[in-house]
Amino acid sequence: MDYAATGQDALSRIEGAGDLDTLEALRVEFLGKQGSISGLLKTLGKMTPDERKEEGPRIHALRESVTGAIAARKDALESAALEARLAAETIDLSLPAPETPRGSVHPISQVMDELAEVFADLGFAVATGPEIEDDWHNFTALNMPETHPARAMHDTFYFPDRDEKGREMLLRTHTSPVQIRSMIEKGAPIRIIAPGRVYRSDSDATHTPMFHQVEGLVIDKGIHLGHLKWTLETFLKAYFERDDIVLRLRPSYFPFTEPSVEVDVGYSQENGRRVVGGSGDAPGHAWMEVLGSGMVNRRVIEAAGLDPDEWQGFAFGTGVDRLAMLKYGMDDLRAFFDGDVRWLSHYGFSAMDVPTLSGGVGTPA
Numbered sequence: 001m002d003y004a005a006t007g008q009d010a011l012s013r014i015e016g017a018g019d020l021d022t023l024e025a026l027r028v029e030f031l032g033k034q035g036s037i038s039g040l041l042k043t044l045g046k047m048t049p050d051e052r053k054e055e056g057p058r059i060h061a062l063r064e065s066v067t068g069a070i071a072a073r074k075d076a077l078e079s080a081a082l083e084a085r086l087a088a089e090t091i092d093l094s095l096p097a098p099e100t101p102r103g104s105v106h107p108i109s110q111v112m113d114e115l116a117e118v119f120a121d122l123g124f125a126v127a128t129g130p131e132i133e134d135d136w137h138n139f140t141a142l143n144m145p146e147t148h149p150a151r152a153m154h155d156t157f158y159f160p161d162r163d164e165k166g167r168e169m170l171l172r173t174h175t176s177p178v179q180i181r182s183m184i185e186k187g188a189p190i191r192i193i194a195p196g197r198v199y200r201s202d203s204d205a206t207h208t209p210m211f212h213q214v215e216g217l218v219i220d221k222g223i224h225l226g227h228l229k230w231t232l233e234t235f236l237k238a239y240f241e242r243d244d245i246v247l248r249l250r251p252s253y254f255p256f257t258e259p260s261v262e263v264d265v266g267y268s269q270e271n272g273r274r275v276v277g278g279s280g281d282a283p284g285h286a287w288m289e290v291l292g293s294g295m296v297n298r299r300v301i302e303a304a305g306l307d308p309d310e311w312q313g314f315a316f317g318t319g320v321d322r323l324a325m326l327k328y329g330m331d332d333l334r335a336f337f338d339g340d341v342r343w344l345s346h347y348g349f350s351a352m353d354v355p356t357l358s359g360g361v362g363t364p365a
């Protein structure tokens with residue numbers, strides 16, 4: 001039998017199918033269970049072997065070509081449908097985009113990043129440690145034995161229970177224990193800053209029971225006050241982004257440093273805002289304390305397991321919250337921790353505003 005006519009007819013009807021439904025109907029008509037080509041295949045069973053040898057390949061070839069034609073037509077119809085949809089569905093790029101709520105970086109986080117950046121350039125690594133401390137790391141190792149009056153001055157939050165080793169536990173009152181732990185773990189030489197939360201039972205307009213501190217520590221050979229002075233001057237100039245920062249070092253007392261030095265910077269008042277810069281002795285200027293520091297007390301070096309005749313160093317500490325207020329002009333510390341989004345959207349920073357040394361650090365959002 002000659003299937004050419006059947007084939008021609010099927011192929012031209014498939015080619016002429018105008019939509020997917022019509023094509024599906026044709027597929028059922030030719031290839032479905034009751035389909036015409038399926039019917040031809042069934043006739044093979046009733047043929048003699050010779051007939052089957054003759055007809056089999058022809059019927060199968062017919063089925064192949066119809067199957068292929070249906071698939072090709074299906075592809076063509078589907079891409080035509082997609083083309084039509086793409087042509088019909090235009091996007092109006094002038095429509096306003098839906099508003100995306102966007103958070104901002106808290107000034108304290110921003111300032112901590114800036115401090116890490118400035119000190120990284122001076123070769124300091126960032127060290128962190130637990131906020132729940134034992135009293136040895138928070139006090140004893142820092143030359144504040146049990147009866148030391150400075151312990152009372154710290155307004156410490158103590159936990160009611162001791163730890164499993166019987167040690168009194170507390171919320172760290174400064175980040176110094178981080179430096180003690182770093183010295184014990186890493187030894188000397190060492191150059192680190194320790195930024196983080198600290199806690200004191202104190203609450204008024206200028207004090208919150210939780211605040212942020214950054215301390216710095218350098219331990220090496222032959223370290224002296226000149227290194228301390230240069231480092232703090234370089235840090236303050238980079239942080240405040242001004243070359244006219246003038247420092248005044250005043251003798252002071254901390255149990256963990258000897259000698260101890262308080263660092264003031266000159267400032268003036270502009271539109272009711274403190275602006276750091278110039279000598280505090282210049283007309284219209286005054287001095288303001290920004291840092292406590294000193295040469296690390298040899299007893300502290302010893303407590304950290306190092307030989308104070310071999311290793312010396314300096315340390316310093318300052319309040320991150322106050323540094324942020326001074327640089328970015330906030331006047332109420334308590335607003336830092338109120339979580340008011342209006343305050344944050346005013347004083348917060350863009351998450352993309354990564355501090356860099358070449359581009360300056362910190363531009364308010």
Ligand code: 2NL
Nearest residue numbers: 176179180256292293315316317318
């Ligand atoms: C301040 C003063 C200071 C330190 C912190 C320190 C740490 C170690 C050894 C010696 Cl491990 N000293 N830290 C030294 C001097 C001053 O902080 O006014 N902080 C807010």
